[in-house]
Each structure stands twice: as structure tokens, then as C-alpha cells.
Amino acid sequence: MLTRRRFVGYSALSSAMLAYRPLLREAWAQTPAHRPLQLAILCSVYRQGSQMQTLGDRFLVGYPYEGDWRTPEVQVVSVYVDQLVRQVEAAPSPYQLAMTGAKIAPSSSARGIAGGLGKDRAVGALPSAEKAEPAADLSKARSQQFGFRVCSNIPEALRCGGNKIAVDAVLSIVEQDDYPSNDRGQILLPNYDFFQQCAQVFEDEGRGVPYFNHKQLSFSFPQAKTMVETAQRLRFPLLAGSSMPVTWRLPEVDVPLGAEVEEAVMVGVGAPDGMDYDALEALQCMMERRKGGETGVKAVQLLEGDDVWAAQNAGRWSKDLLSSALSRTDTPQGLTVLDGRTQDLVASGVLPQLVKNPMAYCLEYNDGARATLLMLDGAITDYNISVKVAGHDLVSTQFFMPPAPNNLYSACLASKIEQLFQTQHPAYPVERALLTSGVLEGCLQSRHKLNQRLETPQLAVSYQPPSESQYTRT
Amino acid sequence: MPQTNRLRLAAVITAYKRLLHGQHIVDRLLDGYGWAGKFHHPQMEVVSLYVDQRGEGDLTQERADRHPTMKIYPTIAETLTLGKSKLAVDGVVVVGEHGTYPYTDTGIMKHPHYEFFEQVVKVYRDSGRSVPYFNDKELSYRWDWSKNMVDTSHELGFPLQGGSSLAVTWRIPSVEFPLGATAREAISIGYGGMGSYDFHGLETLQCMVERRKGGETGVEWLQTYRGEDFWKAYEQGVWSQALVKAALTRSSTLAPGSPTFTDVFPTIEQMRALVPDPVAYNYQHRDGLHSTMLLMNGLVRDFTFAATIEGQAKPFSTQMYLPMPDGRTTLASFFSPLVWNAEQMFLTGKGQYPIERTLLTSGLLIAGVDSAHQGYQRLQTPNLAAVHYQPNPESTFWRS
Numbered sequence: 001m002l003t004r005r006r007f008v009g010y011s012a013l014s015s016a017m018l019a020y021r022p023l024l025r026e027a028w029a030q031t032p033a034h035r036p037l038q039l040a041i042l043c044s045v046y047r048q049g050s051q052m053q054t055l056g057d058r059f060l061v062g063y064p065y066e067g068d069w070r071t072p073e074v075q076v077v078s079v080y081v082d083q084l085v086r087q088v089e090a091a092p093s094p095y096q097l098a099m100t101g102a103k104i105a106p107s108s109s110a111r112g113i114a115g116g117l118g119k120d121r122a123v124g125a126l127p128s129a130e131k132a133e134p135a136a137d138l139s140k141a142r143s144q145q146f147g148f149r150v151c152s153n154i155p156e157a158l159r160c161g162g163n164k165i166a167v168d169a170v171l172s173i174v175e176q177d178d179y180p181s182n183d184r185g186q187i188l189l190p191n192y193d194f195f196q197q198c199a200q201v202f203e204d205e206g207r208g209v210p211y212f213n214h215k216q217l218s219f220s221f222p223q224a225k226t227m228v229e230t231a232q233r234l235r236f237p238l239l240a241g242s243s244m245p246v247t248w249r250l251p252e253v254d255v256p257l258g259a260e261v262e263e264a265v266m267v268g269v270g271a272p273d274g275m276d277y278d279a280l281e282a283l284q285c286m287m288e289r290r291k292g293g294e295t296g297v298k299a300v301q302l303l304e305g306d307d308v309w310a311a312q313n314a315g316r317w318s319k320d321l322l323s324s325a326l327s328r329t330d331t332p333q334g335l336t337v338l339d340g341r342t343q344d345l346v347a348s349g350v351l352p353q354l355v356k357n358p359m360a361y362c363l364e365y366n367d368g369a370r371a372t373l374l375m376l377d378g379a380i381t382d383y384n385i386s387v388k389v390a391g392h393d394l395v396s397t398q399f400f401m402p403p404a405p406n407n408l409y410s411a412c413l414a415s416k417i418e419q420l421f422q423t424q425h426p427a428y429p430v431e432r433a434l435l436t437s438g439v440l441e442g443c444l445q446s447r448h449k450l451n452q453r454l455e456t457p458q459l460a461v462s463y464q465p466p467s468e469s470q471y472t473r474t
Numbered sequence: 475m476p477q478t479n480r481l482r483l484a485a486v487i488t489a490y491k492r493l494l495h496g497q498h499i500v501d502r503l504l505d506g507y508g509w510a511g512k513f514h515h516p517q518m519e520v521v522s523l524y525v526d527q528r529g530e531g532d533l534t535q536e537r538a539d540r541h542p543t544m545k546i547y548p549t550i551a552e553t554l555t556l557g558k559s560k561l562a563v564d565g566v567v568v569v570g571e572h573g574t575y576p577y578t579d580t581g582i583m584k585h586p587h588y589e590f591f592e593q594v595v596k597v598y599r600d601s602g603r604s605v606p607y608f609n610d611k612e613l614s615y616r617w618d619w620s621k622n623m624v625d626t627s628h629e630l631g632f633p634l635q636g637g638s639s640l641a642v643t644w645r646i647p648s649v650e651f652p653l654g655a656t657a658r659e660a661i662s663i664g665y666g667g668m669g670s671y672d673f674h675g676l677e678t679l680q681c682m683v684e685r686r687k688g689g690e691t692g693v694e695w696l697q698t699y700r701g702e703d704f705w706k707a708y709e710q711g712v713w714s715q716a717l718v719k720a721a722l723t724r725s726s727t728l729a730p731g732s733p734t735f736t737d738v739f740p741t742i743e744q745m746r747a748l749v750p751d752p753v754a755y756n757y758q759h760r761d762g763l764h765s766t767m768l769l770m771n772g773l774v775r776d777f778t779f780a781a782t783i784e785g786q787a788k789p790f791s792t793q794m795y796l797p798m799p800d801g802r803t804t805l806a807s808f809f810s811p812l813v814w815n816a817e818q819m820f821l822t823g824k825g826q827y828p829i830e831r832t833l834l835t836s837g838l839l840i841a842g843v844d845s846a847h848q849g850y851q852r853l854q855t856p857n858l859a860a861v862h863y864q865p866n867p868e869s870t871f872w873r874s
Contacts, residue, residue, distance in 0.1 A: 048734050048736070054737070057735060058737070061735065061739075062739065064723040067723055067724060067780075067788065067790075067791040138734055250646075251644075251648065251872075251873055324511045324512060327508035327509070329508065329805070330805050332804055336804045337804050338492075339533055340493045340498065340806070341497075341501050341505055342502055342508070342805065344506065344513040347513065381804075382803075395511075400646070403726070403727075405737065406726050406736065407737065408737070473647050474647055
């Protein structure tokens with residue numbers, strides 16, 4: 001279906017490039033030796049503190065890497081900001097404005113896409129006119145500073161105004177802006193839509209380029225699966241995922257490759273369809289290293305409230321592993337906040353008081369291994385894991401998520417993204433994100449079905465982990 | 475019930491309030507802490523406690539109520555003798571940090587490390603017996619007293635272990651200075667003020683460079699730079715800009731120099747704007763190693779290290795990570811390795827790292843403040859040139 005958005009995009013009236021051509025030439029002149037990799041970034045929003053800003057900016061200003069400030073051999077040449085296009089679509093048309101007697105705002109007041117979108121869409125100040133400054137769109141300012149083209153549709157971002165793919169790689173950073181949710185509480189993020197538009201261009205031209213999809217592939221496992229299959233069919237490298245699997249660990253440990261893993265308990269915080277994806281993927285990057293590699297997940301269940309504690313009593317998840325995972329936390333709440341004391345949150349029995357709405361994401365793997373993600377809002381604010389490995393001490397660590405403003409975990413991810421773009425080889429299989437996307441969808445379905453256990457035959461995703469651990473430690 | 479075979483400790487601290495060192499350290503001994511994937515309960519008992527200053531926010535009674543085996547005594551001597559005539563404990567934990575004490579002429583708070591030490595040692599001498607002694611942070615605000623503490627521990631033959639948690643906390647990445655390597659220059663970058671956090675910056679440096687070829691040889695001279703002189707020295711290369719860059723790339727709290735950016739490497743002009751009052755202690759070791767401790771308030775809120783090591787193509791660098799309960803965490807977990815190393819000293823009767831490290835850093839702090847007080851002159855430091863020692867070849871920082 002040709003939506004208005006697509007039409008707007010394909011009409012390709014935008015010409016941000018023209019305005020900034022001199023800047024662009026300057027940027028080119030600075031790197032005469034060899035052409036840096038040309039990158040298109042597709043994002044939901046570009047405002048301070050957004051994932052686009054914290055991660056995408058690293059391809060503009062560099063990032064800390066192995067004790068140096070790394071300037072990627074990458075030039076961002078085009079950016080597509082979904083929010084701007086959606087705002088324009090949502091804005092009343094001149095006809096509607098005329099009918100209601102509203103004044104047509106002068107085009108100069110139109111915020112957002114650099115260089116304007118063409119006359120018909122520049123009217124009616126964007127709805128964000130009254131939004132506070134921190135939410136202000138940065139794409140125009142960044143475009144002026146770094147000389148990239150702000151595009152009004154995705155094919156344009158890939159072709160940079162020409163009629164052929166003009167980029168060497170695509171980075172997609174989709175995040176919650178004001179996308180709707182479905183009845184299962186899943187935010188309908190347009191990762192699949194972004195991807196499909198790119199895949200269409202790749203297919204039309206018979207040539208694909210490396211594609212990185214930040215965080216989950218899709219809220220829908222069938223869509224996620226299609227993305228992976230499409231990339232295989234069109235033979236372009238695809239990687240997806242969040243920062244948590246690749247960030248620093250305290251201590252620097254991993255599940256020994258090929259070990260017999262019996263059970264894992266991960267603890268974290270966050271509402272459903274929030275940080276749970278990241279935590280599940282971090283859990284998965286440890287689990288996939290078990291003997292035989294990944295075999296898929298046969299059933300999931302999301303428990304809530306007192307059922308979470310009851311499940312522990314019933315042996316569904318291990319109290320010892322919870323205790324071990326929590327020994328890694330730096331953020332116990334309750335009495336620690338009150339007077340600084342250390343606390344054994346498990347032995348003291350205080351958890352049910354601290355955690356008003358506990359959630360347990362219970363995973364049963366096809367090979368018999370079990371894993372549980374406990375979301376313990378009110379007890380801690382960091383992410384820790386403990387894994388029971390046969391013939392080995394518990395393997396426990398904290399996935400260290402360095403705080404704002406630097407959010408250094410995203411620098412760890414940036415290096416994996418750059419590696420994908422430069423080498424055309426993902427540092428780890430996209431199947432990790434595929435399985436995790438499906439697990440999350442399954443858990444949210446379980447929640448929707450009154451916390452029933454759900455068989456997940458579709459999640460028979462098998463893959464082998466990378467032989468070397470991919471978390472950051474240099 | 476306390477088991478009779480468990481070591482008995484006396485704790486002597488300035489104050490017992492939320493987030494003060496006394497609270498962090500004594501709480502860990504009383505309540506335990508997360509360690510190596512378990513909740514660890516020290517195999518020892520704090521049986522007595524002396525708190526020098528109480529008042530508003532004091533937690534002493536709450537802790538004593540929950541831990542009835544710990545008795546509160548009004549004097550240090552009684553804390554060690556448990557109210558009797560002879561030393562009655564197996565170890566002493568002293569926290570001289572925090573509290574309210576007068577200042578020296580040069581502006582250092584007179585934390586009573588030495589004053590406490592004197593009283594403890596009097597009991598040791600009177601009892602004809604000495605036990606291991608843990609001293610949090612620096613030795614004393616006076617060099618002669620610092621030196622006296624170390625000499626006395628050698629004379630009476632008891633292990634004295636102290637210093638900053640910076641030396642033992644997590645490192646990101648988890649790397650150790652290669653034992654026996656030749657280093658030309660080293661720096662640390664931290665935050666905080668002179669006479670307090672400078673000690674942490676100095677310990678950050680010293681716990682690394684003491685592992686170089688030949689061990690520590692002592693420090694010949696020191697010069698403090700501040701304000702405009704700091705920037706001039708920086709631009710002139712008095713300390714290496716490459717090392718500053720290497721250290722800053724290990725920071726996870728780098729203030730963005732440009733609005734709307736959240737992680738961008740600052741230019742010198744941006745650093746100047748961000749750091750209104752920079753401080754550097756620049757000093758020369760006797761074997762030629764050049765060290766600089768930088769405090770850059772406004773630019774960072776963590777401690778990082780970088781050094782030029784012969785045979786390594788690029789600077790060696792890491793962050794000494796402090797999970798800081800200033801909003802970033804709730805628990806100052808960097809006290810866990812400090813207490814763990816103290817426990818190891820009590821259990822084995824051996825210091826886990828040389829007290830001479832702390833002697834040198836205590837002296838460097840005094841020299842740094844003195845240099846500033848004397849018009850930012852370069853000061854010859856014959857007292858520090860005489861401090862030489864060998865490191866513990868085993869690493870003692872947090873890795874498990």
C-alpha cells in the first residue's frame with residue numbers, strides 16, 4: 001500500500017543536500033586518502049538523550065575504544081528521522097486549517113527536516129512547537145555541523161538523492177517515541193517496516209549492504225524471522241541487538257564455551273517491553289555458550305506478583321542463583337538507601353516487601369536448560385546474572401551499564417556495529433536477537449493469557465555462539 | 475552466638491554516619507557484603523567500638539543494638555582491652571576519615587590517624603603484644619607522624635595496612651601494570667579537592683607504578699600547578715597530553731564539552747571552560763619516572779590511569795572504578811575489596827601490600843599542598859626520596 005508517508009518520501013522533493021553541499025565537500029576534502037564507509041542512519045527520533053543521539057552520534061564524533069578516542073572510518077551521509085515525517089503527516093493540511101480558520105504558519109517556523117519538506121508539508125508548525133527544549137530535534141543542527149542529508153523517506157536515505165544505492169551500510173535505531181501499543185502491551189516499533197523498505201531497495205537493485213538493527217528485530221517473531229530470512233536470501237550481513245551483551249562485566253567472566261549449563265537466573269529492572277529485551281539478550285549471550293550451542297526455546301511463561309515467589313518455592317527457579325546474582329549488585333534499595341548498610345537481600349527475606357510487582361520471565365530450552373529473568377523493581381537498579389554450570393563454581397557477574405551522560409555501554413556496541421560494517425561479518429549471530437525477540441513476544445503473550453505457560457515450537461532457533469566472548473574487556 | 479575461634483576486632487573510628495568511611499568499613503565487617511558471587515560473612519567479630527564524634531545522624535546505637543556482641547567504649551584504650559588491663563583483641567580497624575577536626579596552616583584537615591595510632595600503640599606496648607592494624611586512607615597530615623607510624627609498626631613487628639580503595643577496586647578494563655616493566659611517565663586523572671581526593675589520585679598512580687622495574691625508588695621533587703599555570707604547563711607538555719587523552723578515554727563520566735552531545739572528546743578550550751580550578755601534582759621519582767596526579771573537577775567524576783610503558787606501542791590505561799553512591803549506585807562497593815584485603819591481613823598476619831606505598835602517598839599529599847602553599851614552587855623532597863620498597867608481586871585489586 002502506498003501510504004502518504006511513502007508517497008511523500010518517493011516524491012523526493014527534499015533537497016537538504018543542496019543547502020549543505022559546500023560543507024559536504026569540505027568533509028570529503030578532509031579524507032582524501034581513501035573514501036570512508038558511507039553510512040545511512042534510520043531512526044525514530046533524534047533528540048538529546050535518545051538512543052539515536054547516544055549511539056548514532058558515535059559515528060559522527062567517535063567513541064572511546066581500547067584506550068583511545070576512535071574516529072570511525074565512517075561518514076554519515078544520510079539520516080532519516082521517522083518522528084519528523086510522522087509529525088508532518090499528523091499535522092492538519094492547509095485545507096483543514098483553512099476550514100477551521102487557523103492561520104497558516106510561515107514555512108520558516110517549520111521545525112524539523114533540514115531544508116524543508118516541500119511547500120505542502122512545511123505548513124502548520126510541527127505539533128512539537130510547544131515541547132520543551134530538551135526534546136528538540138537535533139537532526140537539522142547535526143546535519144549542518146556534519147554535512148549529512150536529512151531525508152524524508154528511507155529509500156532516499158539509501159540513495160542520497162540519486163537513483164542508486166549510495167551508501168555502504170545502514171544503521172537502524174528504532175525506539176519508543178509515540179508509537180502505539182497492541183493489546184499485549186507491545187509497542188509497535190517499526191523495525192520491520194524500516195528493514196523491509198531497505199530490503200526492497202536492495203532487491204530492486206540486486207545489491208544489499210550491511211544492516212544493523214538496534215535492539216529487537218521486531219515485536220512479532222514472524223516478522224523478525226522474515227528479516228533474517230530476507231537478509232540470507234538477498235545475501236547482506238544483518239546483525240541486531242542491544243548493548244548489554246557486549247558491555248563491560250564486573251568481573252570479566254563468561255560461561256565456559258561448551259559447558260553443561262543447568263540453570264541461569266538474571267536480575268534486572270524495567271517494565272514489560274522496556275529493558276526486558278536487553279536483559280533477555282544478555283541472558284541469552286551467556287546461555288548460548290552451553291554444550292551443543294543454542295537449540296531453541298520450547299516454552300515460556302511470564303509470572304507476576306506472588307506467583308514469582310511461589311515459583312521459587314516450587315523449584316522453578318533457584319534461590320541460590322538469585323542470591324549469587326544479587327551478590328553482584330551495587331544498587332540495593334530499602335535500608336541501604338536509608339543508612340548505607342550492606343544487605344543480603346535474599347537471606348533477610350526483604351525482597352517481597354521491596355518488590356511490589358515482581359515479574360519472572362521463565363524460559364525452558366529444548367535441551368532441558370532453564371533460565372529465568374527476574375525483574376525486581378524496587379530492590380535494585382542494575383543487571384546481574386548467575387549461571388549454574390556442571391563441575392564449575394557459579395558463574396556470576398554484573399553487566400555494567402555505565403551511567404549518563406556517557407552511557408559507555410553504547411560505545412561497546414558501536415565498535416561491534418563498525419566491525420560489521422567494515423568486515424561484513426557480524427561479531428555474533430543475528431539468531432541471538434531473533435530468538436530473544438521471539439522469547440520476549442512469547443513472554444508478553446503469556447502475560448496477556450493470564451500468565452499461562454506457552455509452548456513455543458516456533459522458537460526452535462538453533463545456532464552456534466561465537467567461539468570467542470564478545471563482551472568488552474580491552 | 476560468637477564462636478570462640480573467630481578473630482576479635484576492635485574498631486576505632488571518627489564517626490558512624492551514613493556513607494562515611496566508618497559506616498562503609500565497620501558495616502561490612504558486621505553485616506557482610508557481596509564477594510566473589512556470594513554474600514560473604516567475615517570470619518571475625520567486631521567486639522568493640524570507639525566512635526570519636528557522634529551527634530546527628532549517628533548510627534552507633536542502631537548498629538550496636540543489632541550486633542549485641544559489639545560493645546561501645548568511651549576510650550580507645552578500653553576498646554582495645556575490652557575494659558580490662560591488657561590488649562584483648564586480635565586486630566584493630568582504624569578509620570580516621572571524616573568527622574570535624576581543625577585544619578593545618580596549609581589547609582589539610584587534621585584527621586586523627588596518628589592520634590588514634592598513638593593510643594593504640596600505647597596499649598600494644600603496655601600489653602607486650604601487638605596485633606594487625608588496618609588504617610583507612612592516609613597515615614597522617616604530618617610527615618614525621620606518618621613516618622613514625624611505619625617505623626613503629628616495624629619496631630613492634632605488627633602488620634600495618636592502609637591506603638585508598640582506589641588501589642584495590644575494580645579496574646575497567648581489568649588489567650595490571652606489568653611487573654618489572656620500564657615506565658617513563660604515568661598520570662592519574664581524578665576529581666575532588668586538595669587534601670582529600672588527591673590522596674586517591676596519588677594511590678591510583680602509586681599502586682601501579684610501584685610494580686615497575688626495580689620497584690619504588692622514592693620521589694626527588696614535586697611541584698603543584700593550579701589555575702592558569704596548570705593550563706600553561708599542560709600546553710607546554712610538562713605532563714603528556716597523549717597520556718591525558720588515554721586516561722580520559724577510560725573515563726565513564728566525561729563531561730560533554732558541547733551542548734546536546736553526551737560523549738565527545740573535549741578540546742583544550744572546552745576543558746578550560748569545564749574545569750575552573752584544575753590541580754596537578756607533578757613529581758619525579760629517583761629512577762627517572764615522571765608522575766603527575768591531576769584533579770579535574772567539572773570534567774570527570776572518576777579516577778583513571780595511563781602510563782608510557784617501554785615496549786608497548788600505545789599508552790597503558792585503565793579506570794579504577796568506584797561504584798559511587800552519589801546517585802549512580804546505592805552501595806559504595808569499592809569498600810568491599812578494601813575490607814577483604816583487611817580481613818586477609820587479620821587472618822594471615824601479613825600485610826597484603828606494603829605500607830610504604832601509603833607512606834609515600836601520604837607524603838606526596840603533604841608535599842603537594844606545601845608546594846601550593848609556598849607559591850607553587852618545586853619542592854625538593856629528600857624525605858620521600860628515602861622511601862623505597864618492593865611491591866607485592868601478586869595483584870590485590872578486585873577481579874573476582
